[in-house]
Amino acid sequence: MSTTIFLGGADADGSGTPDDAQALLLKAANRHGIVAGATGTGKTVTLQVMAQAFADAGVPVFAADVKGDLSGIAFPGTDTHKAHGSFTSRAESIAMGPLTYSAAPVIFWDVFGEKGHPVRTTIAEMGPVLLSSLMGLTDVQEGILNIAxxxxxxxxxxxxxxxxxxxxxxRKLLxxxxxxxxxxxVSRKYGNVAPASLAAVQRELLVLERAGAEAFFGEPALQLSDxxxxxxxxxxxxxxxxxxKLINSPKLYSTFLLWLLSELFEQLPEIGDPEKPRLVFFFDEAHLLFNxxxxxxLQKIEQVVRLIRSKGxxxxxxxQNPRDVPxxxxxxxxxxIQHALRAYTPMEQKAVKSAAASFRPNPxxxxxxxxxxxxxGEALVSTLDPKGTPSVVQRTLIRPPASRLGxxxxxxxxxxxxxxxVLGQYDKMVDRESAYEILTKKEADAAKLAEKARLEAEKEKEAAAKAxxxxxxxAKGRTTTRSRRMSPTERATNTAATTISREVTRYILRGIFGNMKK
Structure with a gap:
């Protein structure tokens, strides 16, 4: 198997030779790289050429397809293309030899699960640092997230x-x-949780949801082995x-790719400098990562880029411009690999000078x-030699792709x-018991206890009232005391009864004792 990736040939005078070939050493491919150039200069085709060449060499590749054009790598190409002319002629001009058209083995992924298998991670795996960056939190708000x-x-x-x-x-935890x-x-144990800061984090979480991040967080989470x-x-x-679709949420796009790099860095073991990379990662629209x-x-990004090469x-x-990268x-x-840059304005001219200065000069x-x-389709190319030294920059006509353009x-x-x-492995989201369910159950149990306490209190109050x-x-059997006030009828009846009683008594007394004293 080849130890190099053929990129193209020097064609300044239109007659390339095998000695003009520009190649990338597989052994040096984990030393990272950059593909830059203005829109429409051929960056995507170069990316496609490199991705398929790595795949043919047995190296898995990850690449984000921002415009949808890269998907054509899954099918064999054809000889001519309206924007690039005859590929056979180009291959001959750079002494490439016969051009064989072929497809690369492809797995399609999509955060939203619409044009590929869903890609997910969990909030816990993302971590508070990346999540704070994704949400645009202040230091104080990031502190709240760390406490959570x-x-x-x-x-x-x-x-x-x-x-x-x-x-x-x-959301439930906050x-x-x-x-x-x-x-x-929580404030006593971990630090002050100010209601205003907590509310600000909750608002940013709502913004994140509306940006479509809800599809990205969950299970089953992506296994890097896939x-x-x-x-x-x-x-x-x-x-x-x-x-x-993801590129419409630039912050989510860049944070997702950075998370993926971080996961590779954390999970893969050290292997030093292998004969070929274990994985090649293309970060398209890289300026979004550093905006x-x-x-x-930024310090974390620098650390990951510097150390991840030892993971293979x-x-x-x-x-578009090397200045997009710190x-x-x-x-x-x-x-x-530097494609054409425009230099119409002072700022663009400064960018051209900066890009030129990054190459080893060609006399x-x-x-x-x-x-x-x-x-x-042309570019300035400089790659690392077996000793790790950058080669002298060469003007190069990039080789035509073996797979379909478009x-x-x-x-x-x-x-x-x-x-x-990986069919069926990630397609259906799984929602197992986690913090939301546990806290919801805790709230429900607390509500039941509160309702039970309320009912018992009402029963006690009712019992006290009855007592x-x-x-x-x-008391039972006791004569009920009547009112001492009498109605007119009662008074009349009572007066008549009293008169009659008095007359009867006088009659009896007269009968017994004779005439009463006057």
Missing amino acids: FQYADDHCVDNPDFLILDLKDL AHLGEPGVREE FMRTTTDGRGYVNILDAT DTPPAL VGVYFVT ESVLAQLGNR GFKTETVITELGV PVTDAERAEILKASP KAKAKAP
Whole structure:
């Protein structure tokens, strides 16, 4: 198997020779690289050529397909293309030899699950640092998020299912931390949880949901081993992330790719400098990764790029201008392919000078001038030699691709998905018990206890009222005291009875004692 990837041939005078060949050493491919150039200069074709060449060499590839054009790598190409002319003629001009058209083995992925297998991770795996960057939180708000993660970690000791897996878990946990009793307890143990800061994090979480991130967080989470597959004949799979919709949420796009790099860095073992990479990672629209990046996160990116090569991973940034990449990161990119740049404004002229200065000079031409003269499909190329030294920059006509240029049809994509080695593994989301369910049950149990206490209190109150009423009631068998006030009828009746009684008494007394005294 070849130890190099043929990129193209020097064709300044239109007659290339095998000695003019520009190749990338597989052994140096994990030293990272950059593919730069203005829109329409051929970056995507170069990316496609490199991706398929790595796959043919047995190296799995990951690439984000921002425009949808890269998907054509799944089908063999044809000799002519309206924008690039005859590929056979180009192959002959750079002494490439016979051009054989072939397809690369492809697995389609899509965060939204529409044009590929869903790609998911959990909130816990993302971590508070990347999540804070994704949400655009301040330092104080990031502190709140760190407290939430620590709270969940501590509760996992007693309940292993207390996990933050998706957005509803995090939403419920933040609401739980905002409850008065809980907030005071958490503030004493972890630090102040200000209601205003907590509310701000909850608002940013809502913004994140509306940006479509809900589809990205959950289970089953992506297994990195599925990104590092090879076919039975030893070729590496080209993992294409359809980003035509994801790119509309630039922050989510860049954070997802950075998370993926971080996971590779964390999970893969050290292997030093292998004969070929274990995985090659193409980061298209790389400027999105570095736009408004906090210093702490930029430092983390620099660390990952610097150290991940020892894990056997090569990272290639694809962007319009090398200045899109910070100098600290750019210095670590040993393999460079520079397509044409425009220089109409002072700022663009400064960018051209900066790009030219990044190459090892060629005494045969002025690099700064050639950058602006390159045609479509041409590039300035400098790769690392066996000793790790950058080669002298060469003007190069990039080789034609063996696969199709342009996107696949929906029917063709469906056929590729049906034959995928991960079919059915990620397609259905699983929602197991986690923080949301545990806290919801806890709230329900608390509500039941509160309702039970309320009913018991009402029963006690009712019993007390009955006891009080009973205490005031007369004893059984006792004559009920009547009112001393009499009605007129009662008074008349009583007067008549009294008169009659008096007369009867006088009659009796007269009969017994004789006449009464007057």
